[in-house]
Amino acid sequence: MSIVNRDEEMEALQESALDHLWLPFSQMNQFIEDPDDLTIFVEGEGCWLTDSRGAKVFDMMSGMWLKAIGYGRKEIAEAVYQAMQGITYNPWGATSRKTIELSAKLASLAPDKGSRVFLASGGSEANETAVKMAKKYHRIRGDAGRYKVVSRRGSYHGTTHATMTLGGGGVAAHQDYGPLQPGSVHVSQPHSYRCGYCKESPTCNLECAREVERVIQFEGPETVAAFIGEPMSVAAGVTIPHPDYWPAIRSICDKYGVLLILDEVVTGFGRTGKWFASEHWDLQPDITSVAKALSSGYLPVAATIARKEVADTFLGAEKETFRHLITYGGHPIACAAALANLAIIENESLVEHSERMGRYLFEQLEVLNKHSIVGDIRGGFGLFCGVELVKDRDSKEPFPPEAKVPERLTAVFRRHGLMTRVSNVIPILPPLVISKDEVDHIVREVDASLKELSEEI
Ligand code: PLP
Numbered sequence: 001m002s003i004v005n006r007d008e009e010m011e012a013l014q015e016s017a018l019d020h021l022w023l024p025f026s027q028m029n030q031f032i033e034d035p036d037d038l039t040i041f042v043e044g045e046g047c048w049l050t051d052s053r054g055a056k057v058f059d060m061m062s063g064m065w066l067k068a069i070g071y072g073r074k075e076i077a078e079a080v081y082q083a084m085q086g087i088t089y090n091p092w093g094a095t096s097r098k099t100i101e102l103s104a105k106l107a108s109l110a111p112d113k114g115s116r117v118f119l120a121s122g123g124s125e126a127n128e129t130a131v132k133m134a135k136k137y138h139r140i141r142g143d144a145g146r147y148k149v150v151s152r153r154g155s156y157h158g159t160t161h162a163t164m165t166l167g168g169g170g171v172a173a174h175q176d177y178g179p180l181q182p183g184s185v186h187v188s189q190p191h192s193y194r195c196g197y198c199k200e201s202p203t204c205n206l207e208c209a210r211e212v213e214r215v216i217q218f219e220g221p222e223t224v225a226a227f228i229g230e231p232m233s234v235a236a237g238v239t240i241p242h243p244d245y246w247p248a249i250r251s252i253c254d255k256y257g258v259l260l261i262l263d264e265v266v267t268g269f270g271r272t273g274k275w276f277a278s279e280h281w282d283l284q285p286d287i288t289s290v291a292k293a294l295s296s297g298y299l300p301v302a303a304t305i306a307r308k309e310v311a312d313t314f315l316g317a318e319k320e321t322f323r324h325l326i327t328y329g330g331h332p333i334a335c336a337a338a339l340a341n342l343a344i345i346e347n348e349s350l351v352e353h354s355e356r357m358g359r360y361l362f363e364q365l366e367v368l369n370k371h372s373i374v375g376d377i378r379g380g381f382g383l384f385c386g387v388e389l390v391k392d393r394d395s396k397e398p399f400p401p402e403a404k405v406p407e408r409l410t411a412v413f414r415r416h417g418l419m420t421r422v423s424n425v426i427p428i429l430p431p432l433v434i435s436k437d438e439v440d441h442i443v444r445e446v447d448a449s450l451k452e453l454s455e456e457i
Contacts, residue, residue: 047430049419058438060427061420069431083332109275120291123263131149133324141313147225148219150185151166151229194396224258225258261285271384284307302329357383359380367443374387387446389425399424
């Protein structure tokens with residue numbers, strides 16, 4: 001059958017998706033029962049997407065917290081086209097120009113300029129690599145008993161078997177796949193609005209950091225390889241820790257010889273108004289994992305950046321070799337896309353822009369406080385903001401699942417041309433190229449959406 005027009009073409013595409021596509025973390029039955037629920041995007045420009053029905057949507061979640069330079073950047077297409085004329089895969093044991101250039105570029109941006117970079121294709125792989133690197137590091141140093149990894153409940157570090165075991169809850173859905181990776185030890189999330197420790201105290205008492213020390217002591221420091229956490233966590237509800245939290249964690253890790261892995265998969269490359277969020281606290285992680293905005297999602301690329309001292313430990317003979325491999329890690333074409341993306345971030349000063357626009361966005365979000373369902377507005381670190389909704393502002397009681405707040409708000413947002421992944425928190429992490437007018441636009445539309453939601457519930 002020939003396709004005669006765009007509507008028919010889109011209908012055929014939709015049918016095909018309903019029959020054959022398996023969307024991540026989605027109940028496909030929902031789309032089979034209501035095909036109009038399935039959004040098919042056909043165009044993207046800057047912060048905006050156009051769907052198959054011609055509706056324009058503002059992407060407040062940057063795809064999946066990654067579209068730093070926005071959609072539709074021809075420079076990336078050009079860089080990829082050029083790279084495709086050359087080496088299109090690095091044969092076993094060898095490398096090529098773009099892969100070397102990206103490694104050197106990442107080391108030049110990292111807190112330790114002597115870093116060495118292991119390339120992967122996604123954030124889960126980068127974290128999996130980081131954990132294996134930490135275990136092997138200790139083994140080389142004669143500490144083979146160190147295999148446990150301490151992580152925070154509510155964090156998200158990926159979806160492979162090992163990484164879903166870290167953090168936990170939410171998208172990792174580790175309750176579906178037990179038994180989990182042994183050696184995973186969980187501690188509290190630093191959460192200024194919902195902290196179990198400082199409920200009664202007017203300020204943070206850093207008990208969440210002290211808990212890490214207690215847990216390491218309890219487990220036995222000689223069994224603990226690493227601590228992993230996102231500097232600021234979207235998964236845990238767009239949480240921003242107390243300024244003393246990370247320095248405290250660093251000194252606890254130092255005290256017990258535990259490696260500090262910082263998962264900068266979301267926060268890297270300008271999201272929080274610095275190249276890396278670690279810069280906010282002058283923090284030297286031992287290992288940093290990055291992905292997402294490394295290529296702004298134009299091609300899959302990720303990296304595990306090891307501080308020089310960690311990487312140098314692997315310099316030796318056969319037994320010191322890091323026996324780990326990802327077929328598509330360091331793919332030269334993905335590296336070319338990443339280099340072009342980082343050049344745009346640099347040339348357009350998007351890190352500074354994120355800091356400025358983020359401050360402006362956070363100030364403007366204040367207007368939402370007039371809605372009694374708004375419990376907390378978080379931000380102040382670049383374009384990394386969140387609005388937590390509550391049933392009762394005084395008690396901070398959350399809405400029960402039966403109120404279906406995420407589903408309802410997602411539908412209201414859609415009518416207002418907004419998109420983000422709503423839970424009881426509205427994450428607002430737009431592309432770093434957002435303009436001041438666009439900030440005004442999204443604040444106005446979120447405001448109107450919350451008014452509608454308040455009337456509905
Ligand atoms: N770490 C963090 C903080 C993330 O948000 C994600 C994905 O959302 C990952 C790791 C996993 O990255 P990927 O989905 O590319 O494997």
